Amino acid sequence: MTTLALTGSPLWYASRAGGTLALLLLTATVVLGIASGGRARPRRIGRFELGVLHRNLSLLTLVFLVVHVVTAVLDPFVHLGWAVSVVPFGASYRPLWLGLGTAGLDLLLAVAVTSALRRRLGVRRWKAVHWLAYAAWPLALFHGVGTGTDTRLPLQLWLYAGCLGTVVAAVWWRLVKAGPGRVAGRLTAAVATTAVPVVLTAFLASGPLQPGWSQRAASTAVLLGGGR
Amino acid sequence: MSRTRTLRVDRIACTGQGLCAELLPELIDLDEWGYPVLKDTTVPDRLRAHARRAVAACPVLALHTDDDRT
Numbered sequence: 001m002t003t004l005a006l007t008g009s010p011l012w013y014a015s016r017a018g019g020t021l022a023l024l025l026l027t028a029t030v031v032l033g034i035a036s037g038g039r040a041r042p043r044r045i046g047r048f049e050l051g052v053l054h055r056n057l058s059l060l061t062l063v064f065l066v067v068h069v070v071t072a073v074l075d076p077f078v079h080l081g082w083a084v085s086v087v088p089f090g091a092s093y094r095p096l097w098l099g100l101g102t103a104g105l106d107l108l109l110a111v112a113v114t115s116a117l118r119r120r121l122g123v124r125r126w127k128a129v130h131w132l133a134y135a136a137w138p139l140a141l142f143h144g145v146g147t148g149t150d151t152r153l154p155l156q157l158w159l160y161a162g163c164l165g166t167v168v169a170a171v172w173w174r175l176v177k178a179g180p181g182r183v184a185g186r187l188t189a190a191v192a193t194t195a196v197p198v199v200l201t202a203f204l205a206s207g208p209l210q211p212g213w214s215q216r217a218a219s220t221a222v223l224l225g226g227g228r
Numbered sequence: 229m230s231r232t233r234t235l236r237v238d239r240i241a242c243t244g245q246g247l248c249a250e251l252l253p254e255l256i257d258l259d260e261w262g263y264p265v266l267k268d269t270t271v272p273d274r275l276r277a278h279a280r281r282a283v284a285a286c287p288v289l290a291l292h293t294d295d296d297r298t
Contacts, residue, residue: 036287039245048247048285123241123289 011075016149018068019101020159023144025061026108027163029054030137031170038174055115062112065105094147094217101143107136137167138196145200147217151208164200168193233271234294235279237264241290248291252282264291 032054035042040050069085072078078093086106089099111133118126141163150156171193175186207213235255244262254275257265271279271293283291 046250047245048250051247051285051287118289126289 009075009077011071012077012149015068015071015075018064018071019144019148020150020156022061022064022068023140023163024159025057025064026137026140027166029058029061030133031166032057033133034167034170034174038177058112058115062108065108069105097143097146097217100139100146104136104139104143107132107139111136138192141196141200142203145204145208148208151204157204160200164197168197232296233276233279234269234296235266235271236269236292236294237266238290238292241288243288243290245287247285247287248282251285252278255279256282 032050036047036050036054039047041047042050073080073082073085080091080093080098084091084098084102086102088102088106089095091098091102110129114121114126114129121129141160145151145160148156151160171189175189178186207216210216242263244258244264246258246262246264248264249256249258252275255266255268255271257267259265279293283293
């Protein structure tokens with residue numbers, strides 16, 4: 001595993017590091033967003049600082065996503081082409097697992113643009129789009145687990161587990177704090193936070209952690225990618 | 229002709245999160261339920277940047293600044 005990983009190009013390293021950092025930053029952004037929405041009252045910092053951190057870390061996430069995408073496209077090992085960075089599921093290389101990342105990026109871009117324009121859009125339309133971030137996070141996670149070069153490293157697995165644990169804990173904290181009303185929304189959140197860890201564990205055990213995943217990752221794509 | 233900038237709270241949108249008072253305590257107090265009370269609606273020049281940050285921080289976009297020509 002180590003020798004295999006060391007043969008990649010510098011671009012490939014940069015892409016992996018950028019992707020992993022982007023996932024960590026996105027996780028932090030999501031948790032801070034949940035904390036703001038749940039009216040967290042931190043003792044040592046002001047509440048406005050949660051909001052400012054949420055914004056700044058989200059912008060940093062986008063910076064690392066740009067690094068991740070640009071280096072992946074420029075890397076000569078897989079010939080991806082620039083369209084892959086915005087059009088999901090059209091890649092020649094593992095279309096499904098790559099496409100999840102592209103779909104997540106598209107959602108995050110929509111969230112970023114609407115946030116910049118939130119005064120013009122109004123709070124309802126802005127927030128409606130903002131909720132897409134909750135979809136982008138699992139997409140990013142499954143993209144990383146499904147096609148990440150480092151998925152089988154124990155440290156990387158702990159990192160995924162840490163990200164998952166933090167977000168699940170944050171959602172549950174928010175659910176505990178939530179008052180009555182919005183039953184459908186709270187049920188969806190509870191079901192999703194229960195389902196994502198279960199599905200992820202089952203997927204890891206049956207897919208990326210089994211031998212021969214690199215071939216199967218490509219063939220899953222063939223199966224689901226419309227006979228490419 | 230001078231331009232003054234004034235603060236305005238949209239009372240219907242405001243949910244009393246209180247972030248504005250953290251960022252602009254010079255002009256905004258909170259009542260006992262956490263809703264903002266404007267001490268002065270006119271934003272002095274030295275507080276313009278702070279007012280802008282307070283407006284940007286409002287999670288429900290209920291704080292506004294208006295440019296009035298007088």
